[in-house]
Amino acid sequence: DAKTTQPNSMESNEEEPVHLPCNHSTISGTDYIHWYRQLPSQGPEYVIHGLTSNVNNRMASLAIAEDRKSSTLILHRATLRDAAVYYCIRRIYGGSQGNLIFGKGTKLSVKP
């Protein structure tokens, strides 16, 4: 079971930080956590990924719980362009060669 659990929707104000939670309680030791987002009328785009340690890049930060059963995507200053559906994905390597199994995602709304 490659499912993750995310809230259906969240709201944020522009220029404020956003914390998007994800539960992946059945994760195995070799599964990576990937985050993608899908802006309206576009294909998904990669945001960030990690295994055990917290990760930072130019788009966001990823905080992974010590037991790896949950993680949080952090957008440090939300902009209107960040309004999108955010998908938290367990990436299972091996037989499926790293397929992405998308869940329902969290629809983020950003208010000016």
Added chain:
Amino acid sequence: SAVISQKPSRDICQRGTSLTIQCQVDSQVTMMFWYRQQPGQSLTLIATANQGSEATYESGFVIDKFPISRPNLTFSTLTVSNMSPEDSSIYLCSVDRTGDEQFFGPGTRLTVL
């Protein structure tokens, strides 16, 4: 990164017909994927297409309905055969170049009447 184009960007088709969707990548890649996104839903993986081998289909998808070609390392096609209104979806291709991130095309919006 990878630049991916899809043709057509959208189409309206009659039931019982077939549509072939093209996916072109700006560089050589081993692994290509085809996804379906039904209205208001998340993405569902249809199949993985590696050059030089048969496509691998996910549960619920069969080759007779969604034949895939992968003639070289920069191109793939997905055909939606004998279409019904339930096939109305956005079809997306993606590639994996680095093993870390996938790059997605803009999608093909298909409406079946």
